[in-house]
Amino acid sequence: xxxxxxxQPTGNLHLGNYLGAIRNWVRMQDDIGDNGECLFFLxxxxxxxxxxxxxxxKQSTLEMTxxxxxxxxxxxxxxxxxxxxxxxxxxxxWLLNGTARMGWLNRMTQWKDKSxxxxxxxxxxxxxxxxxxxxDVLLYQATHVPVGDDQKQHLELARDIAQKFNTDFASExxxxxxxxxxxxxxxxxxxxxxxxxSAKMSKSDPSDxxxxxxxxxxxxxxxxxxxxxxxPEPLPSELxxxxxxxxxxxxxxxxxxxxxxxxxxxxxxxxxxxxxxFKPALGELLTESFAPVTARFRELMQDREALDAILAKGAAKxxxxxxxxxxAAYEALGLVRG
Numbered sequence: 001x002x003x004x005x006x007x008q009p010t011g012n013l014h015l016g017n018y019l020g021a022i023r024n025w026v027r028m029q030d031d032i033g034d035n036g037e038c039l040f041f042l043x044x045x046x047x048x049x050x051x052x053x054x055x056x057x058k059q060s061t062l063e064m065t066x067x068x069x070x071x072x073x074x075x076x077x078x079x080x081x082x083x084x085x086x087x088x089x090x091x092x093x094w095l096l097n098g099t100a101r102m103g104w105l106n107r108m109t110q111w112k113d114k115s116x117x118x119x120x121x122x123x124x125x126x127x128x129x130x131x132x133x134x135x136d137v138l139l140y141q142a143t144h145v146p147v148g149d150d151q152k153q154h155l156e157l158a159r160d161i162a163q164k165f166n167t168d169f170a171s172e173x174x175x176x177x178x179x180x181x182x183x184x185x186x187x188x189x190x191x192x193x194x195x196x197x198s199a200k201m202s203k204s205d206p207s208d209x210x211x212x213x214x215x216x217x218x219x220x221x222x223x224x225x226x227x228x229x230x231x232p233e234p235l236p237s238e239l240x241x242x243x244x245x246x247x248x249x250x251x252x253x254x255x256x257x258x259x260x261x262x263x264x265x266x267x268x269x270x271x272x273x274x275x276x277x278f279k280p281a282l283g284e285l286l287t288e289s290f291a292p293v294t295a296r297f298r299e300l301m302q303d304r305e306a307l308d309a310i311l312a313k314g315a316a317k318x319x320x321x322x323x324x325x326x327x328a329a330y331e332a333l334g335l336v337r338g
Contacts, residue, residue, distance in 0.1 A: 001032050001035060001036030001037075001143050001144055002036055002037055002039075002140060002141055002142050002143045002144070002178075003028055003032065003036065003037070003038045003039070003142065003143070003144050003145070003146070003183065004038075004039045004040075004041075004136065004137045004140050004142040004145055004180075005021075005025065005038075005039075005040055005041075005145060005146045006040070006041045006042070006043040006046070006083075006133075006136055007021065007022075007040075007041075007042065007043060007064065007068075008042075008043045008044075008046055008047050009042045009043070009044055009047060009057065009060040009061040009063070009064040009065075009082070010047075010060060010064075010203055011056075011060045011063060011064070011203055013064070013067040013068075013071070013213075013214045014201055014202075014203060014211040014212060014213050014214065015191055015201060015211060015212040015213075015254070015286075016191035016192075016200060016201030016202070016211065018071060018214070018293075019189040019191050019254070019257045019258070020148070020189055020190060020191055021146070021148075022067075022068065022071045022072075022073070023071070023072075024146060025038070025040055025068075025071075025073055025078075025146070026071060026072035026073060028146070028183070029072075029073065029074060029077055029078045036143075037078070037079065038077075038078040038079070039078070039079040039081075039140055039142075039318065039321070040068065040073055040078055040079070040080050041080070041081050041082060041083055041086075041136070041318070042061050042064055042065065042081070042082040042083065042311075043083055043136075044057060044061050044082050044083050044084045045083040045084060045089060045090060045132060046083070046129060046132060046133075048125060049123055049125035049126040049129050050114070050123070050126060061082055061311075062301070062304070062307050063301065065080070065082075065300075065307050065310060065311060066297050066300035066301050066307060067214055067297055068080065069296070069300060069310065070214070070293045070294075070296035070297035070300060071214075071293055075310045075313065075314060079314050079317045079318055079321070080310060080311070080314040081311055081314030081315040081317070081318045082311055082315065083136070085311060085312070085315035085318075085319075086315050086318045086319050086322060088139055088318075088319065088322040088323070088326045089132065089135055089136060089139065089322075090132075090135075091326060092135035092138065092139050092322075092325075092326055092329065093128070093131050093132040093134075093135040095135075095329050095330070095333060096131050096134055096135055096138070096161055096165065097128065097131055098333070099161050099164050099165045099168065100128075100130075100131045100134070100157075100161050104157055104160065104161075105127055105128065105130060105131070105157075108130055108153060108154070108157070109153060110129075110130075110153075110154070111126070111127060111129070111130075114126060115127075130154045130157050130158075131161070133154050133157075133158060134154075134157060134158035134161045134162070137155075137158055137180050138158060138161070138162055138177045138178075138180070138325070139321075139322040139325050139326065140318075140321050140322060140325070141177070141178040141325060142178065142180040143178060143180060143181065144180060144181050144182070144183040145158075145180045145181075145182060145183060146182075146183045146184075147182045147183070147184070152182065155180065155182055158180060159179045159180065162175075162176075162177035162178070162179050162180075163179060165177060165329075165332075169332040169333060170332050176325070176328045176329055176332050177325070189253060189254075189257040190253075191250070191253070191254060191257075192246065192247075192250040192253075193205060193210040193211065193250075194209060194210050194211065194212070194224060194225070194227075194228040194229065194250075195207055195209060195210040195228070195229050196210070196229065196247075197229070197245075197246025197247035197248075197249065197250045198246050208224075209224055209227055209228075211224075212224060212225075212286060212290070214290065214293060214294060214297055215294060215297065215298075216290070216294075217294070218287040218291070221283055221286050221287050221290065222280070222283040222284075222287065225251075225279050225280075225282050225283040225286065226279050226280075226283065228247070228251060228279065229247045230247050230248055230251065230275045230279075231245060231247065231248060233245070233248075234271075234272055234273055234274045234275075235248065235252070235267060235270050235271050235272065235273055235274075235275075235278060236267060236271055237267055237268070237271030237272060238264070238267060238271070239263055239264055239267060241267075242263075242267075248275075249263075251275075251278070251279070251282060252266050252267065254282065254286075255278075255281075255282050255285060258285050258286065258289050259285060
């Protein structure tokens with residue numbers, strides 16, 4: 001297996017990032033072992049498709065690197081790097097731009113969502129974002145790409161681009177690109193806001209009480225959990241009792257994900273109890289789970305040289321892994337390189 005996945009360096013991780021994606025990165029790293037390789041990258045090239053602060057982007061890239069390592073991504077077992085240090089990503093995107101079609105990109109739902117009503121005022125980078133995503137995975141002959149519901153369409157586009165490129169410029173016996181398959185994590189927890197059970201936990205929410213940040217200390221975590229929106233009813237004994245109780249379901253889901261048990265088991269243990277008893281238990285579990293991660297994160301953020309070294313070493317490996325595919329794409333297109 002060759003697994004490739006990326007994350008935008010948007011600052012410190014929160015609980016939703018950790019339970020929804022990063023923990024599964026660590027599990028994939030452990031499960032694959034010697035039977036393949038995981039390449040995890042910080043998508044800083046993607047970040048410039050929208051208005052950004054250059055100083056903040058650089059800082060966020062280092063913070064995200066520290067957070068990923070603190071959460072268990074091991075640079076000695078996986079390839080961890082940022083796109084900007086691997087020019088092959090941008091080169092491959094340009095080569096694939098000749099194969100991608102305007103109609104394909106126009107149908108991307110994320111383009112429609114992010115561009116809003118002012119499409120003419122958006123950057124070209126935002127429009128061609130999915131082509132860079134295709135380059136990200138095709139460069140490394142990825143066999144599997146972890147995807148959530150919001151990324152399935154982009155992976156399908158990557159496969160379409162790879163298929164058309166292979167058909168137009170390569171032989172059936174010697175395709176340039178591998179068509180990657182989706183990797184659906186067995187437990188991709190969907191963590192919602194602590195203030196609104198119908199909205200995903202997000203850094204962009206103006207209320208810091210809506211999320212548990214990786215950098216939160218024990219007192220802050222407990223305070224946020226106790227202030228989390230709930231309803232006056234006690235927890236039910238069966239999962240069906242959480243229908244139409246989005247905030248209650250969210251807290252039960254968080255507990256189950258952290259404890260490694262089913263939501264049904266959480267209700268067996270806490271059914272009939274009010275949130276006055278359940279919230280402190282959840283706060284203690286969060287504090288216990290995040291304490292070693294937070295400590296490691298803070299330690300890494302004090303060592304800029306170590307973070308730079310991690311990214312440099314990973315980028316060197318990524319450049320080496322990407323070189324054969326990039327060379328094959330140039331040659332297939334009839335481009336002469338020295």
